[in-house]
């Protein structure tokens with residue numbers, strides 16, 4: 001509908017009015033952009049590829065190299081993660097291979113990553129804001145005594161080469177840009193799906209720099225006794241779905257969410273909701289979309305009875321096509337939806353489902 005400007009672009013980013021411009025001489029030793037490649041149970045988390053795409057842009061702007069950092073047990077999965085780093089744009093990879101890195105534990109991963117940073121000195125280090133990435137980034141930044149900007153929505157390089165890391169603040173009502181001016185490396189975490197997935201290429205393998213972990217099992221306090229898979233794992237692939245149908249408070253009652261689920265099932269889509277719906281207990285928390293829920297980037301997003309508050313908007317504005325159904329023509333969602341339908345979602349959703357069912361049958 002409207003071409004209203006997105007709040008993601010922070011006009012203050014890059015200006016740093018009144019801040020110190022001269023960067024200390026010893027910062028020159030810190031070069032290149034690194035992305036931590038998260039591998040869990042043999043699988044690279046897609047956020048790592050999204051960060052390689054973003055890291056590529058930063059590295060090109062700075063005229064430096066982009067590196068993937070892989071820590072894992074010796075074996076095929078770890079080597080495959082290195083190869084995938086190259087396929088998604090890394091020029092080189094840092095590799096720490098050790099049996100102690102078989103399952104994620106904070107101590108060996110923190111040691112491996114801090115040792116790499118202290119030895120090879122990157123200027124920027126990016127990690128996914130996943131459960132693992134958040135745990136690791138916090139302890140690595142603390143050990144290195146450097147700054148960490150969590151849950152960034154935008155990254156840029158300033159005129160003097162500093163990382164401008166933008167993230168929502170004050171409950172999402174404002175965006176702030178944070179600089180790490182006095183310490184290196186500059187660290188940031190970014191949630192899955194906030195950055196676009198880059199194209200996978202058949203780029204030949206680049207340089208691999210191996211580094212020892214230098215730990216024995218007796219040094220590590222945490223022991224893995226058994227692995228209990230997340231009960232909810234695999235139930236929802238909302239973040240990576242191509243089509244998402246979501247409902248908000250406008251649906252009025254828990255039973256009306258069946259309309260959302262039925263449309264989603266007809267389209268082969270995932271379903272989601274706004275935060276108050278979760279707070280009401282109408283939908284489980286893993287279905288929440290927005291700043292404190294999932295960020296999505298589907299090809300099609302259908303939002304029914306959702307007002308489009310900023311905290312919801314930041315989680316959906318990466319969608320290619322946003323279709324909003326709302327009874328209030330002044331609802332904020334119409335400021336950023338591509339197609340707007342001013343109508344009662346409770347009556348419209350069954351008609352839409354029927355129309356799709358007829359077309360798709």
Ligand code: FAD
Nearest residue numbers: 248249250274275290291292293305306307326327328345
């Ligand atoms: P409402 O704001 O109540 O809007 C309901 C909409 O439905 C209205 O626009 C109304 O016109 C429309 N409507 C009513 N009846 C019908 C009908 N029959 N058919 C069609 N339309 C109808 N929110 C999130 O979604 N995700 C988050 O991650 C999130 N994080 C937050 C974090 C913080 C720190 C804070 C402070 C808030 C957060 N919120 C989040 C809450 C957010 O501010 C809004 O309150 C919330 O998104 C509103 O949900 P809603 O649009 O479903 O409900």
